[in-house]
Amino acid sequence: MRKEFCEKDGVLITYTNDNVCFEDTKTAESILLSNDGKILHSNFDDKKNQFYIEYLKQIYPAITTYRTLDSVETA
Numbered sequence: 425m426r427k428e429f430c431e432k433d434g435v436l437i438t439y440t441n442d443n444v445c446f447e448d449t450k451t452a453e454s455i456l457l458s459n460d461g462k463i464l465h466s467n468f469d470d471k472k473n474q475f476y477i478e479y480l481k482q483i484y485p486a487i488t489t490y491r492t493l494d495s496v497e498t499a
Contacts, residue, residue: 426439427439435449437483441491443464454467455467457476457477461480
């Protein structure tokens with residue numbers, strides 16, 4: 425099940441155990457990235473794709489913390 429990480433500057437960030445999604449809430453454009461930063465789906469341009477790949481690297485530790493908390497919550 426997809427969980428919400430946060431919404432910042434009009435971008436909704438959600439995650440599962442396998443991937444992270446960044447969705448522009450105004451345009452509905454999105455990028456779906458695997459945990460290692462590979463693009464699984466995107467309708468952003470190359471510049472935005474690269475931005476979100478780099479952004480994932482910055483926030484990935486926090487997302488893994490959320491995943492850990494999710495697993496504790498269900499245990």
